[in-house]
Amino acid sequence: xxxxxxxxxxxxxxxxxxxxxxxxxxxxxxxxxxxxxxxxxxxxxxxxxxxxxxxxxxxxxxxxxxxxxxxxxxxxxxxxxxxxxxxxxxxxxxxxxxxxxxxxxxxxxxxxxxxxxxxxxxxxxxxxxxxxxxxxxxxxxxxxxxxxxxxxxxxxxxxxxxxxxxxxxxxxxxxxxxxxxxxxxxxxxxxxxxxxxxxxxxxxxxxxxxxxxxxxxxxxxxxxxxxxxxxxxxxxxxxxxxxxxxxxxxxxxxxxxxxxxxxxxxxxxxxxxxxxxxxxxxxxxxxxxxxxxxxxxxxxxxxxxxxxxxxxxxxxxxxxxxxxxxxxxxxxxxxxxxxxxxxxxxxxxxxxxxxxxxx
Amino acid sequence: xxxxxxxxxxxxxxxxxxxxxxxxxxxxxxxxxxxxxxxxxxxxxxxxxxxxxxxxxxxxxxxxxxxxxxxxxxxxxxxxxxxxxxxxxxxxxxxxxxxxxxxxxxxxxxxxxxxxxxxxxxxxxxxxxxxxxxxxxxxxxxxxxxxxxxxxxxxxxxxxxxxxxxxxxxxxxxxxxxxxxxxxxxxxxxxxxxxxxxxxxxxxxxxxxxxxxxxxxxxxxxxxxxxxxxxxxxxxxxxxxxxxxxxxxxxxxxxxxxxxxxxxxxxxxxxxxxxxxxxxxxxxxxxxxxxxx
Numbered sequence: 001x002x003x004x005x006x007x008x009x010x011x012x013x014x015x016x017x018x019x020x021x022x023x024x025x026x027x028x029x030x031x032x033x034x035x036x037x038x039x040x041x042x043x044x045x046x047x048x049x050x051x052x053x054x055x056x057x058x059x060x061x062x063x064x065x066x067x068x069x070x071x072x073x074x075x076x077x078x079x080x081x082x083x084x085x086x087x088x089x090x091x092x093x094x095x096x097x098x099x100x101x102x103x104x105x106x107x108x109x110x111x112x113x114x115x116x117x118x119x120x121x122x123x124x125x126x127x128x129x130x131x132x133x134x135x136x137x138x139x140x141x142x143x144x145x146x147x148x149x150x151x152x153x154x155x156x157x158x159x160x161x162x163x164x165x166x167x168x169x170x171x172x173x174x175x176x177x178x179x180x181x182x183x184x185x186x187x188x189x190x191x192x193x194x195x196x197x198x199x200x201x202x203x204x205x206x207x208x209x210x211x212x213x214x215x216x217x218x219x220x221x222x223x224x225x226x227x228x229x230x231x232x233x234x235x236x237x238x239x240x241x242x243x244x245x246x247x248x249x250x251x252x253x254x255x256x257x258x259x260x261x262x263x264x265x266x267x268x269x270x271x272x273x274x275x276x277x278x279x280x281x282x283x284x285x286x287x288x289x290x291x292x293x294x295x296x297x298x299x300x301x302x303x304x305x306x307x308x309x310x311x312x313x314x315x316x317x318x319x320x321x322x323x324x325x326x327x328x329x330x331x332x333x334x335x336x337x338x339x340x341x342x343x344x345x346x347x348x349x350x351x352x353x354x355x356x357x358x359x
Numbered sequence: 360x361x362x363x364x365x366x367x368x369x370x371x372x373x374x375x376x377x378x379x380x381x382x383x384x385x386x387x388x389x390x391x392x393x394x395x396x397x398x399x400x401x402x403x404x405x406x407x408x409x410x411x412x413x414x415x416x417x418x419x420x421x422x423x424x425x426x427x428x429x430x431x432x433x434x435x436x437x438x439x440x441x442x443x444x445x446x447x448x449x450x451x452x453x454x455x456x457x458x459x460x461x462x463x464x465x466x467x468x469x470x471x472x473x474x475x476x477x478x479x480x481x482x483x484x485x486x487x488x489x490x491x492x493x494x495x496x497x498x499x500x501x502x503x504x505x506x507x508x509x510x511x512x513x514x515x516x517x518x519x520x521x522x523x524x525x526x527x528x529x530x531x532x533x534x535x536x537x538x539x540x541x542x543x544x545x546x547x548x549x550x551x552x553x554x555x556x557x558x559x560x561x562x563x564x565x566x567x568x569x570x571x572x573x574x575x576x577x578x579x580x581x582x583x584x585x586x587x588x589x590x591x592x593x594x595x596x597x598x599x600x601x602x603x604x605x606x607x608x609x610x611x612x613x614x615x616x617x618x619x620x621x622x623x624x625x626x627x628x629x630x631x632x633x634x635x636x637x638x639x640x641x642x643x644x645x646x647x648x649x650x651x652x
Contacts, residue, residue, distance in 0.1 A: 039595060041595045045617070046593075061597075066641065067640050068641040069639040070612055072633055072634045073588075073598070073599075076411070076596065083411060083590060085590075085596070085598065087598070090641070226633070235410075264406075284410060286591070287410060287590045288410040288411070290364055290456060
């Protein structure tokens with residue numbers, strides 16, 4: 001754990017130079033904010049609103065081997081602080097992507113994280129193989145896909161299936177490019193899936209994909225989405241996402257994580273960094289604010305500066321440090337010194353909180 | 360010029376018939392707006408719980424004057440987002456992205472143009488009428504609505520057009536019936552060369568059907584501005600798709616925000632709206648496992 005002296009939150013020190021660089025496996029990036037898959041297409045549409053070279057990079061919409069039309073409409077429903085989507089991975093297929101979108105990203109100098117999605121281990125392996133020789137910063141494996149060879153069981157929900165995909169991708173992917181597995185929160189124990197992916201060769205993990213939800217239209221008295229269920233995203237899932245990052249970082253502290261889920265502001269991003277993410281992705285907020293990637297990067301920088309933190313790297317996972325004994329800022333009342341047991345924590349108001357076992 | 364995102368300022372929210380008209384100071388948008396384009400507004404404030412942008416056709420713009428560039432759009436309260444908009448006061452900020460989408464295509468040479476609008480869907484047709492008249496086109500309007508209250512822009516239409524035909528479902532104004540009932544007569548009478556339409560999808564489909572059968576089945580070109588619900592308005596969310604036939608004759612699920620909202624009527628798979636036709640590029644065979652998120 002880095003030794004960081006924390007200044008009081010809210011101190012006025014915006015002048016602090018903050019080193020925002022971070023590392024994701026073998027990839028070094030100058031900024032930790034990425035766009036999330038499915039929320040930025042392949043970058044082009046966001047260029048009028050962001051300098052995409054200044055952020056960490058663009059994570060493409062998941063690319064498949066063949067073109068796919070996606071599902072019928074309605075594909076979307078607004079929910080409190082979030083939305084459901086059931087797009088069905090509409091996309092032109094990897095050959096069109098490589099011909100059309102990839103050159104644009106390269107010309108612009110945008111770091112491209114290519115998200116790949118397949119219906120079988122073999123499809124994933126083929127997709128990764130097609131990225132050989134391509135200027136790809138990182139490969140994100142969207143394993144929240146149904147496995148057509150296993151009755152549509154989602155890869156991300158089974159440690160063995162998840163590991164099989166990652167192993168196959170790692171074998172065919174360009175060797176110098178980090179491979180990250182994007183995990184679904186819709187599992188009993190996300191740590192066991194995370195361990196399986198890392199054991200199979202994942203260089204890092206992206207946490208989390210959407211969580212399955214639904215809405216029923218009270219007028220038609222039927223599901224609102226044509227696909228019945230959809231992926232819930234947005235600030236509504238942020239605490240759930242943060243918990244996943246926290247748990248996985250606690251279990252696998254040396255594995256780089258990309259934190260994803262309802263990030264809307266720089267301080268939201270900071271929460272994920274503190275929970276153990278080396279970088280973050282912003283997704284649904286882009287629909288609300290197309291310049292959000294840039295804004296959140298600036299806000300995160302300001303939030304670090306305001307706390308006197310000169311390097312983003314110093315606070316990755318910092319929230320996991322044990323609670324520290326703090327001396328109350330208010331002078332002690334005259335009389336006997338308060339006896340504070342070893343397992344006690346003094347909170348900001350000076351109250352002594354005692355635990356039976358140190359957490 | 361690409362679309363811009365600006366912090367707009369409410370100038371006014373006024374009742375106009377059954378609808379509301381909001382005027383926003385939104386510099387950088389008014390100056391480059393063309394007829395048929397739209398704006399996407401964030402609702403519920405910077406920290407609000409409604410994340411999806413609301414899209415509105417641009418009704419009028421003023422690029423000069425005391426307030427700089429202003430845009431006006433028409434809406435009605437149909438949910439929490441539009442209720443929030445209706446509750447804005449002068450000087451309140453509203454985040455605006457625009458102008459978005461493909462505008463109506465204008466004829467190269469003077470032509471006889473029939474502009475068909477349903478309810479407040481007629482809103483973008485007045486900028487279009489202006490642009491057409493500047494090119495020496497004849498403009499005739501057909502405006503329809505459920506009732507007289509819900510007709511939009513009747514006075515403007517009368518001022519701008521050679522003729523205006525009105526229809527209402529209940530007969531409270533103009534002819535009782537639908538715009539598609541009177542459209543064949545208007546097309547013949549004015550020797551129309553092109554039909555432009557904006558309104559509910561069912562109306563657009565009926566208008567297209569009439570136009571395609573005009574002049575004894577020869578048909579005339581139709582441009583329609585579609586209404587599909589959108590989350591972003593800028594082409595990244597993939598929710599506003601509809602089946603459209605491309606130049607290569609293939610059907611694709613196309614984003615109405617960036618490839619529309621204006622389409623040639625004969626490119627839309629009207630019979631298949633709300634579905635993915637089996638011959639769509641990349642359609643999943645019936646019964647196959649559906650894709651993931």
